[in-house]
Amino acid sequence: MNGWVKIAGLGPGDEALVTPEVTAALAEATDVVGYIPYVARVAERPGLTLHASDNRVEIDRSQHALQMAAEGKKVVVVSSGDPGVFAMAAAVFEALESGPSEWRDLQIDVLPGITAMLAASARAGAPMGHDFCAINLSDNLKPWSLIEKRLRLAAQADFSMAFYNPRSKSRPEGFVKTLEILRDECEPERLIMFARAVSRSDEAIRISTLAEATPEMADMQTVVIVGSSRTRVIERKGAPIVYTPRFTPDEDQG
Amino acid sequence: MNGWVKIAGLGPGDEALVTPEVTAALAEATDVVGYIPYVARVAERPGLTLHASDNRVEIDRSQHALQMAAEGKKVVVVSSGDPGVFAMAAAVFEALESGPSEWRDLQIDVLPGITAMLAASARAGAPMGHDFCAINLSDNLKPWSLIEKRLRLAAQADFSMAFYNPRSKSRPEGFVKTLEILRDECEPERLIMFARAVSRSDEAIRISTLAEATPEMADMQTVVIVGSSRTRVIERKGAPIVYTPRFTPDEDQG
Numbered sequence: 131m132n133g134w135v136k137i138a139g140l141g142p143g144d145e146a147l148v149t150p151e152v153t154a155a156l157a158e159a160t161d162v163v164g165y166i167p168y169v170a171r172v173a174e175r176p177g178l179t180l181h182a183s184d185n186r187v188e189i190d191r192s193q194h195a196l197q198m199a200a201e202g203k204k205v206v207v208v209s210s211g212d213p214g215v216f217a218m219a220a221a222v223f224e225a226l227e228s229g230p231s232e233w234r235d236l237q238i239d240v241l242p243g244i245t246a247m248l249a250a251s252a253r254a255g256a257p258m259g260h261d262f263c264a265i266n267l268s269d270n271l272k273p274w275s276l277i278e279k280r281l282r283l284a285a286q287a288d289f290s291m292a293f294y295n296p297r298s299k300s301r302p303e304g305f306v307k308t309l310e311i312l313r314d315e316c317e318p319e320r321l322i323m324f325a326r327a328v329s330r331s332d333e334a335i336r337i338s339t340l341a342e343a344t345p346e347m348a349d350m351q352t353v354v355i356v357g358s359s360r361t362r363v364i365e366r367k368g369a370p371i372v373y374t375p376r377f378t379p380d381e382d383q384g
Numbered sequence: 385m386n387g388w389v390k391i392a393g394l395g396p397g398d399e400a401l402v403t404p405e406v407t408a409a410l411a412e413a414t415d416v417v418g419y420i421p422y423v424a425r426v427a428e429r430p431g432l433t434l435h436a437s438d439n440r441v442e443i444d445r446s447q448h449a450l451q452m453a454a455e456g457k458k459v460v461v462v463s464s465g466d467p468g469v470f471a472m473a474a475a476v477f478e479a480l481e482s483g484p485s486e487w488r489d490l491q492i493d494v495l496p497g498i499t500a501m502l503a504a505s506a507r508a509g510a511p512m513g514h515d516f517c518a519i520n521l522s523d524n525l526k527p528w529s530l531i532e533k534r535l536r537l538a539a540q541a542d543f544s545m546a547f548y549n550p551r552s553k554s555r556p557e558g559f560v561k562t563l564e565i566l567r568d569e570c571e572p573e574r575l576i577m578f579a580r581a582v583s584r585s586d587e588a589i590r591i592s593t594l595a596e597a598t599p600e601m602a603d604m605q606t607v608v609i610v611g612s613s614r615t616r617v618i619e620r621k622g623a624p625i626v627y628t629p630r631f632t633p634d635e636d637q638g
Binding site for chain 1: 395398399400401402403404405408414440443466467469470473475477478480488489492493494495496497498499502503505506507509510511512513514515516517518519520525527530533534537538540541542543556570616618619620621625627628629630631632633634
């Protein structure tokens with residue numbers, strides 16, 4: 131078998147944030163599979179077949195990719211951001227584990243990308259400049275009680291936090307509850323940032339506090355970053371800078 | 385003032401993981417500042433001055449960069465990985481906040497990069513494929529008691545965890561204590577990965593369990609990743625794949 135699967139991160143949207151490694155893999159591929167808007171970012175060319183599929187069919191898509199590779203195709207599975215952060219890599223490995231044993235002989239590589247949280251953090255300044263966590267707020271694949279437990283423990287640990295998939299149209303109440311939990315655990319002045327469509331033409335960054343934040347500030351295109359107790363703002367003429375200092379004094383343990 | 389500062393992430397080492405945005409910034413720069421081994425990755429050319437400095441002078445280096453930009457220079461501050469993850473962005477903003485007020489008028493951008501944790505995760509499979517946290521284990525800038533608190537709460541939250549700066553020559557006891565805390569909080573079979581020099585010629589990935597891990601498996605060039613309670617291994621002919629499934633059942637809350 132000369133086929134392979136590369137699970138590639140396209141970054142948050144701007145082509146200047148796609149790594150040369152990913153660009154080279156796309157240039158070599160015979161087939162690209164992925165969610166419709168991500169496949170739309172790949173240029174068509176002779177010899178390349180694009181297989182765009184809808185959301186929530188990650189396992190079908192993964193099986194398709196592995197099967198094509200087993201037939202000798204060179205397959206790139208595209209994710210936005212980084213494929214290992216709430217994206218396609220885990221889905222491909224789930225399909226691999228439950229699939230035919232010959233799939234395990236395939237060459238499978240994960241090509242990292244700029245995940246939304248880091249692009250958003252860069253735009254705001256350096257809010258994740260100290261210890262941090264990342265939580266997927268969607269309860270499609272895990273119970274809400276686990277999300278609540280993680281939110282409370284992360285706040286008690288005084289991590290900066292990044293939230294992916296904060297608010298879906300079908301379940302808007304999750305982010306309402308998230309804000310309630312955070313207000314219960316953190317002070318009202320705690321900084322919270324809403325970064326929508328980072329690096330794309332419709333990018334919008336909004337800096338607020340827990341006291342002033344409303345659920346409508348987030349949608350599924352938004353990454354939400356909550357600072358630690360030490361995250362600060364530098365005011366200036368242009369957009370303010372939000373950052374978390376590297377130093378934590380002995381007496382301040384969040 | 386036409387000067388600017390761009391705080392750029394060079395990724396973990398492989399040039400194929402440097403974003404085109406960072407490459408373009410380096411091509412436009414008049415001055416590059418950074419820690420010696422990172423500045424050594426920037427090609428010399430006419431019109432570009434390289435300012436390499438030693439470790440632990442991050443604030444001096446940041447002040448130098450801001451001062452040069454105030455004088456009209458185009459300055460790139462280089463970090464390895466992502467500048468917002470335990471790297472130079474927070475240091476530059478600390479220097480900005482305490483510096484002359486005219487520095488606040490400067491154009492300052494953070495250019496994200498592939499941070500070591502995501503490169504290491506990609507090499508192993510997808511161990512951070514679910515909720516996760518990142519902790520800097522160095523106690524140069526924070527008390528050890530805060531590190532211990534975060535380790536315990538992160539284990540109780542059942543995050544996958546990535547550790548930066550796990551073990552310095554001057555303070556090897558920190559990682560010994562880290563392993564003790566993890567053994568106290570997690571089961572002996574918990575997966576732990578040691579990823580050294582990821583994407584460089586001397587890359588070495590080692591997969592172990594908490595029961596079998598020893599402090600010597602880590603040094604300052606290593607990123608350590610601890611799986612969640614649900615992280616699994618797929619055995620195969622080549623290197624095994626380590627990944628965390630996306631789905632968590634209702635009855636299993638870590």
